[in-house]
Amino acid sequence: MTERPARVPRADPRDVAELKRIKTAQPELASAVDMQLALVEMQRRVQGRVPLPWIQVDPQWLQAQQSAGRPLVRFRDIPLEWSDFRLTFRQTADILHRFEALERADYNRIVAIGRDGNALEPLVIAWYDATAGVDAGPENKAKTPPDAPAGLDQVLVLALRPFLARCAEALTQRLDLSAWKHGHCPFCGWEPDFAVITPSAERRLICGRCTGQWSFAPLTCPFCANDDRALITSFATRDGLYRVYACDVCRRYLKAYDARSASRPIMVAVDSIATLPLDAAAIQRGYVG
Numbered sequence: 691m692t693e694r695p696a697r698v699p700r701a702d703p704r705d706v707a708e709l710k711r712i713k714t715a716q717p718e719l720a721s722a723v724d725m726q727l728a729l730v731e732m733q734r735r736v737q738g739r740v741p742l743p744w745i746q747v748d749p750q751w752l753q754a755q756q757s758a759g760r761p762l763v764r765f766r767d768i769p770l771e772w773s774d775f776r777l778t779f780r781q782t783a784d785i786l787h788r789f790e791a792l793e794r795a796d797y798n799r800i801v802a803i804g805r806d807g808n809a810l811e812p813l814v815i816a817w818y819d820a821t822a823g824v825d826a827g828p829e830n831k832a833k834t835p836p837d838a839p840a841g842l843d844q845v846l847v848l849a850l851r852p853f854l855a856r857c858a859e860a861l862t863q864r865l866d867l868s869a870w871k872h873g874h875c876p877f878c879g880w881e882p883d884f885a886v887i888t889p890s891a892e893r894r895l896i897c898g899r900c901t902g903q904w905s906f907a908p909l910t911c912p913f914c915a916n917d918d919r920a921l922i923t924s925f926a927t928r929d930g931l932y933r934v935y936a937c938d939v940c941r942r943y944l945k946a947y948d949a950r951s952a953s954r955p956i957m958v959a960v961d962s963i964a965t966l967p968l969d970a971a972a973i974q975r976g977y978v979g
């Protein structure tokens with residue numbers, strides 16, 4: 691009788707392991723952790739199939755876009771395969787619905803849009819063009835149509851991420867974006883939804899759509915450009931690992947991971963869940979995310 695070799699379980703990627711650790715340490719976050727785990731695993735699977743795009747950027751155009759505050763990724767630059775996107779869109783909606791982040795009526799309408807190729811493709815293109823503002827600049831804030839189901843924006847953001855993240859990755863390797871001084875993303879024009887304070891005390895913002903990063907003044911509000919320090923409220927967690935910057939002009943806030951006192955680099959998928967209690971604290975003080 692031959693003995694079967696013991697199967698070595700494949701190690702969890704670090705963010706998955708960290709999320710599971712949060713679930714044990716903070717059981718009240720279990721449902722949020724489980725939803726994040728489902729999203730992270732799905733997005734990782736998709737992103738593994740998406741090729742790193744080669745985006746041709748004319749240096750003069752690049753310069754002009756940067757000085758006008760316009761982002762760099764045009765819809766046609768995104769390595770998006772529609773059948774793959776359709777699947778990702780559907781799976782994202784399924785996950786949000788399963789964890790009650792999407793009402794049934796809205797979920798049904800979103801799934802119907804995803805099934806109809808004639809509806810989905812123009813909707814995604816129009817939504818991206820309007821929210822990125824590559825041609826029109828960041829003033830153009832029209833998002834999904836006014837009669838769109840609630841939550842469609844969130845499904846689009848999450849479903850496009852694995853494709854768009856590859857663009858940010860490709861451009862980050864090749865371009866110098868140190869001249870970009872805006873609060874919105876230099877790649878896709880979206881807003882930051884997290885930040886990291888580097889060991890050299892620089893603040894880097896992280897895009898809520900493509901996960902691209904860029905440097906930004908540490909005490910300026912990225913949402914309204916308020917740079918009066920007296921009108922920025924900042925508070926940290928007791929361990930000093932996380933910080934909130936809240937703006938007393940526009941009342942919005944942004945969370946940050948303070949890598950100066952940390953033992954690992956930032957992992958947005960983990961840190962955004964670990965800081966859910968900070969969101970509650972910020973909201974309680976009258977700020978909005």
Ligand SMILES: [Zn+2]
Binds near residue numbers: 875877897898900902
């Ligand atoms: Zn972006």
Ligand SMILES: [Zn+2]
Binds near residue numbers: 911938939941942
């Ligand atoms: Zn502000």
